[in-house]
Amino acid sequence: MANSHKYHSAALIEALASENLPHLQSMGRRQRRAAETRVRLFRCALQLFAERGFPNVTVEDITEAADVGKGTFFNYFESKDHVLGVMAEIQLGKVREAVTLTESGKQTIHSVLHRLFLRVAEEPGRSPDLARALISSFLASKRVRHLIDRNLSEGRKMVAQVVAAGQKRREIDSRLEKKKVALQLQQAFMGTLLLWSLEGQPALEAWIEESFQHFWRAIAISS
């Protein structure tokens, strides 16, 4: 219980995810301020990363933008990279959404996965600089990398569920192994994101669109 209430409360991640900070009422003023500060730091950081590129943003830039002292940053994030680690965690939430959508049974698997691609691309699509920063952070420090790893492999499991559902529904070629398909999906996504982040040319959305079509072509039932 090292950080039971100290600095990082678990609920904050949720708070960071949602646009309009909810349930801030249910805490004392202190926790509320803490939450506000963390969210402010988080958003300022992402904003700056997107504008200038990760390496060209110092921690001090962030704290200044958020109007707090420099040390305060490290009360809320283990390191500069960690900000992006948190963002990855948020992305994982979107994958969960896809599973839920699948289970509801009201959407074709095609549209569930299609939507998933677009949703996850939303954030990094804000700017090539931000996308590069995100990917870089995946590769940078060991701590963050492990965080990402867990997210990716958890995400893959969820996608595999969706794929399995797709196979039952005869939308996806049933000869394919669902785990491999899930992996391919992630690869397609990451590859697209990576190349787009280098070119930056038209919006990421367009690239994702192409990429998904290609992916689906290799996956859909064909006989």
Place this chain on the structure above:
Amino acid sequence: MANSHKYHSAALIEALASENLPHLQSMGRRQRRAAETRVRLFRCALQLFAERGFPNVTVEDITEAADVGKGTFFNYFESKDHVLGVMAEIQLGKVREAVTLTESGKQTIHSVLHRLFLRVAEEPGRSPDLARALISSFLASKRVRHLIDRNLSEGRKMVAQVVAAGQKRREIDSRLEKKKVALQLQQAFMGTLLLWSLEGQPALEAWIEESFQHFWRAIAISS
């Protein structure tokens, strides 16, 4: 003619690419020593990156391993990242190879592309740390990024040629646009490399194998 003979002679890149340094005879002792030094720095750097990971290797580590003074490093490479930029340049050479192979007409397109995947994966496959470093360098400094960009887009053009040949030979679905296919190929490769570099699990070769199969499935003639 800024650096006509000063420091970076063009031939050095070739020298770096080939395992057994050839044509070192044809220069004066001075150029020979310079070439040797550059190659030594390059290899030591890659070795260390592969062993410890890019961020955990300082320039001084490299120069010590190569047994030269620290400043000397910057005589041969613009920056630490630049080492990896040079490596990317070398990779491009392998793509050229594929075009040549295609033109010779003695190989199926499938095997040309398959071979290309494996060949390009060879170097980064030496260690996940090295692969991560490579990818990171693509994203890091502006200078290197532009270098990479050129390489990637040049590479894509070459692949597009190969694809076009494949369409003429009725190996590849002719309804697909060759430029897009080339892009998809790069995306598949990079995505695979990226995810593998995070997991490191079995050899990259195996991942590449899977990935190529998947790719081919979406590309090959099906009717």
Place this chain on the structure above:
DNA sequence: CCCATATACGACTATTAGTCGTAATCATTG
């Protein structure tokens, strides 16, 4: 043998991520 030029060198600077002790702020309790 001497000069011009290419290369080697390492002390130096500038930048910045992350630490730490201290001060301010808040919640709680009698």
Place this chain on the structure above:
DNA sequence: CAATGATTACGACTAATAGTCGTATATGGG
């Protein structure tokens, strides 16, 4: 409401290191 203990803010400080620069050395040509 005052006192107390916990949480959070703060910025001066340290450590690490990429990249610069002026100087020294080696080479090849004339």
